[in-house]
Amino acid sequence: MNPSTSLLTWLTFSPLLGVLVILFLPKDRKPLIRWVALLASLVTFAVSIVMLVRFNSNSGAIQMMERRPWFQLAGIDIEYALGIDGLSVLLVLLTTFLTPISILSTWSAIEERLKEFMIFFLLLEVGMIGVFVALDLFLFYIFWEFTLVPMYFLIGIWGGPRRVYAAIKFFLYTMAGSILMLLAILWLGLQFDSFSLPDLIAAGGISGSIQIWLFLAFAAAFAIKVPMWPLHSWLPDAHVEAPTAGSVILAGVLLKMGTYGFLRFNLPLFPEAAVRLAPWMALFAVIGIIYGAAVSYAQKDVKKLVAYSSVSHLGFVILGLFALNPQGIQGGILQMVNHGLSTGALFIIVGMIYERRHTREMDAFGGLWKIMPVYGALTLIVTLSSMGLPGLNGFVGEFTILLGAFGSKAIGSPWFAGAAAVGVILAAIYMLFMYQKLFLGPLDKEENKALKDLNLREIVTIVPLIVFIFWIGLYPRPFFNLMAPAVEKLAAALQAAAMVVH
Amino acid sequence: MNSQDLLTALPVLVVAGFACLLLIVDLFIPAARKGYTAGLAALTLAAAILVILLQVAGDHTAFGGMIIQDGFSRFLQLLFLVVGLVAIGQAYSYIRRQGIERGEYYVLLLFSITGMMLMASAGDLIVIFVALELLSIPLYVLSGFARPEPASEESALKYFLLGAFASSFLVYGIALIFGTTGTTQIAGVFEAIQSAGSVPQLFLLGAGMILVGLGFKVAAVPFHMWTPDVYQGAPSSVAAFMSVGAKAGGFAALLRILLAAFPAVASTWGPITMWLSALTMIWGNVAAIAQTNIKRMLAYSSIAHAGYILMAVPAAVNQAAAGQAIHGALFYLAAYAITNLGAWGVVLCLEKAKGGGLEIDDYAGLGVRHPILALSMALFMLSLTGVPPTVGFIGKFYLFRAVINADLVWLAIVGVLTSLVSAFYYLRVIVTMYMREGDPETSGDIMLNTTVWAAALGTFIFGVLPGPLLALVERAGLIQFLP
Numbered sequence: 001m002n003p004s005t006s007l008l009t010w011l012t013f014s015p016l017l018g019v020l021v022i023l024f025l026p027k028d029r030k031p032l033i034r035w036v037a038l039l040a041s042l043v044t045f046a047v048s049i050v051m052l053v054r055f056n057s058n059s060g061a062i063q064m065m066e067r068r069p070w071f072q073l074a075g076i077d078i079e080y081a082l083g084i085d086g087l088s089v090l091l092v093l094l095t096t097f098l099t100p101i102s103i104l105s106t107w108s109a110i111e112e113r114l115k116e117f118m119i120f121f122l123l124l125e126v127g128m129i130g131v132f133v134a135l136d137l138f139l140f141y142i143f144w145e146f147t148l149v150p151m152y153f154l155i156g157i158w159g160g161p162r163r164v165y166a167a168i169k170f171f172l173y174t175m176a177g178s179i180l181m182l183l184a185i186l187w188l189g190l191q192f193d194s195f196s197l198p199d200l201i202a203a204g205g206i207s208g209s210i211q212i213w214l215f216l217a218f219a220a221a222f223a224i225k226v227p228m229w230p231l232h233s234w235l236p237d238a239h240v241e242a243p244t245a246g247s248v249i250l251a252g253v254l255l256k257m258g259t260y261g262f263l264r265f266n267l268p269l270f271p272e273a274a275v276r277l278a279p280w281m282a283l284f285a286v287i288g289i290i291y292g293a294a295v296s297y298a299q300k301d302v303k304k305l306v307a308y309s310s311v312s313h314l315g316f317v318i319l320g321l322f323a324l325n326p327q328g329i330q331g332g333i334l335q336m337v338n339h340g341l342s343t344g345a346l347f348i349i350v351g352m353i354y355e356r357r358h359t360r361e362m363d364a365f366g367g368l369w370k371i372m373p374v375y376g377a378l379t380l381i382v383t384l385s386s387m388g389l390p391g392l393n394g395f396v397g398e399f400t401i402l403l404g405a406f407g408s409k410a411i412g413s414p415w416f417a418g419a420a421a422v423g424v425i426l427a428a429i430y431m432l433f434m435y436q437k438l439f440l441g442p443l444d445k446e447e448n449k450a451l452k453d454l455n456l457r458e459i460v461t462i463v464p465l466i467v468f469i470f471w472i473g474l475y476p477r478p479f480f481n482l483m484a485p486a487v488e489k490l491a492a493a494l495q496a497a498a499m500v501v502h
Numbered sequence: 503m504n505s506q507d508l509l510t511a512l513p514v515l516v517v518a519g520f521a522c523l524l525l526i527v528d529l530f531i532p533a534a535r536k537g538y539t540a541g542l543a544a545l546t547l548a549a550a551i552l553v554i555l556l557q558v559a560g561d562h563t564a565f566g567g568m569i570i571q572d573g574f575s576r577f578l579q580l581l582f583l584v585v586g587l588v589a590i591g592q593a594y595s596y597i598r599r600q601g602i603e604r605g606e607y608y609v610l611l612l613f614s615i616t617g618m619m620l621m622a623s624a625g626d627l628i629v630i631f632v633a634l635e636l637l638s639i640p641l642y643v644l645s646g647f648a649r650p651e652p653a654s655e656e657s658a659l660k661y662f663l664l665g666a667f668a669s670s671f672l673v674y675g676i677a678l679i680f681g682t683t684g685t686t687q688i689a690g691v692f693e694a695i696q697s698a699g700s701v702p703q704l705f706l707l708g709a710g711m712i713l714v715g716l717g718f719k720v721a722a723v724p725f726h727m728w729t730p731d732v733y734q735g736a737p738s739s740v741a742a743f744m745s746v747g748a749k750a751g752g753f754a755a756l757l758r759i760l761l762a763a764f765p766a767v768a769s770t771w772g773p774i775t776m777w778l779s780a781l782t783m784i785w786g787n788v789a790a791i792a793q794t795n796i797k798r799m800l801a802y803s804s805i806a807h808a809g810y811i812l813m814a815v816p817a818a819v820n821q822a823a824a825g826q827a828i829h830g831a832l833f834y835l836a837a838y839a840i841t842n843l844g845a846w847g848v849v850l851c852l853e854k855a856k857g858g859g860l861e862i863d864d865y866a867g868l869g870v871r872h873p874i875l876a877l878s879m880a881l882f883m884l885s886l887t888g889v890p891p892t893v894g895f896i897g898k899f900y901l902f903r904a905v906i907n908a909d910l911v912w913l914a915i916v917g918v919l920t921s922l923v924s925a926f927y928y929l930r931v932i933v934t935m936y937m938r939e940g941d942p943e944t945s946g947d948i949m950l951n952t953t954v955w956a957a958a959l960g961t962f963i964f965g966v967l968p969g970p971l972l973a974l975v976e977r978a979g980l981i982q983f984l985p
Binding site for chain 2: 070071072073075113116138141142145146148149152153156157163164167168171172175176179180182183186187189190
């Protein structure tokens, strides 16, 4: 296991080092456990930086490929195949970046059963990175399902009052989708005697009508995970009940696994089906955008508001991906990152106030700016980022997506982009409404008058996110450069499929 | 009969012979030292394992075709022997704790294992009948071992009456087969039907009755009624053994008879077993949701798993998928054995006197009080659901693959959807262990704990690196005489 040739293996499994150490620590050494977990996630982040340095952004091909036979099942080789390209590199970095931040955000919030919490959290990171780098369908499925288990425990043990209900709902919903994908994976494996994604893409030649069925089976898993309207109803429950760090990772990374799945599997494996179904996907995406925004506005609980806003934001990502042109896909990928940063930050912000007041009802607050100016300022930036203010990251992503969707031949009508643009306006309404309820107006609640502003640890938690919010907003080029060649390649393949269809 | 015959049947003979011997030796072992009996029984099983490993590979028949020792039977015999070893390890302290320790327990266990082993290598319908009785009668007795506990007596009586009823189906079916073909040898039945050209109605009736008799043993719906009551009433260590051993024994016979003797009527039993499988998966999983007692839940779970394994039977009708289906079934049986024995081991750890500690609610707080035990149980529950990275997932994957390969996509869809249903009740155990407060007491000893830990390790390791187990299954080869 030479680290230079198997960098991705090291990256994927490096959080396990932390798990091993924590396993042998006594459970009442809480500060030590926290530091070890943080350190392990930082080591993983460092490895991912090494990966980034060695990543060749001029190539659209899969890089740092590792392929080893794993075992043979009924005559089919199942491979341990990892690799990375422009489609996944940013998501891997997002994962390794958000994990230490989440651990930091939970520093004082989790006191009970801390040891298990950190173990599950690091195991979750292994699963998430694995999902983004796995290139064998079987291996991918294992990582995909595996992420369910730690997340289920994180919600179920450390969650809010209705945690058990939310945890089971989360598990069953997600599993319902993935088992259909499992059947499609099995079918593909049988047809092509391989589960390796590059081999399957190279082999091609799945007939049009079967492509539709396979597309739908994969989409069942991914659409639930994203979640797309109308399969979203697990999300508000899971988000509201999850502990802060769980919500951050859930919104920041786990939901991206769904959109990434569309990008990595549905588009290249079933391009003709993707072209045919693109208008439908766009329709559901736009409904999700409007619906999510409308429901967000109606919420009284801040966390629920942020949760529903995810439905709306991820609608943009789906719309971008199914524009099936380079702008749309690039915007979609960037928006995945943006949503991870902004919504991650929002959940951390909600967690901070909840830790102080143990409520998230908007009516319980008001005028917080006067006593918590630092908190207010940081929240303002994140809020503006989430609603897509120019100069911040959200704008770049949404604008690129709308541009792509507007000119998309696959979607076929500019009206989808037009309707989605309404979502941007709605986002401004509900986000500003939330901000106003929390921070503006008179400070008239007795309980709020003694609230302390953020401490250093909390500022350190959120500032890295703010840095990237500005960076992507002002100078997104490096990010687009990373993904451009791979996206061009994918778009060319989709273009060819569109020629076949029309 | 010659020495070659004896050598071929040696594994069965070793267990049977030593069991008879142990029955006598046990008389001289004082009641306080029944551990010696357990030790001797374990040695017997270990010796038989050694004999199988030393046997010449390849297909052999003995006693004029009565016994077939092929890769299929050797694999299953190894499975039975290992299951037997685990069963002894799990029973040792449990039956002492429950005040039902008697030397006969281990002897009966050995006899039942003899029956299972014979079942796996039967080459004649009569041998299958004898093996089935040898397998079952000790289990009837073991189910009632906790007498005068009414539940245990009820369990034994129920099992006996329904078992006898099923046996009569089997034997009547055999009689009809004999009547129409003039032979009871599996190979002979196959040839007689093949050469006859047409299939007599009575032959079909006989085949159907055999299916009913064996369906009872593997607890397939609608022949499953006895399972929850028997499992609940029987001592838990017996139920653990039964849920794995008797089921695998039933499948050994089912696969061999249907595939080696009755391929000519596959167009009839293919659809029938397909429906049985679908019904079993659906009903087993749906009924399990309503259970609050862990033993009853595991009983329904074992019915459901019979349904999954049963998928292999209709899949094997398709020539292209036959090999995979058989291997898939064997792998699944092994995976189920590892996982399920582990789960029952946890049940044994938590059971208190007079049937206390058997409600799922009694598991509340286990995650905090006994983290390793809870973690093991969580692994077993995930494996039974079929969530990676556990051996249960690989097992399901293998079976579903064979089923899809045999163009039975709808059956695979029923399989995955019912897996989803099963997630609900398996997760409930995890929820109770980790997300509810409680202070459960456990009384595991070192041997019982070892079986649980070993099963947990096996569940995980074979889930990540299934290679060796897969190789073992695939080396087991196909059923001899498979056309």
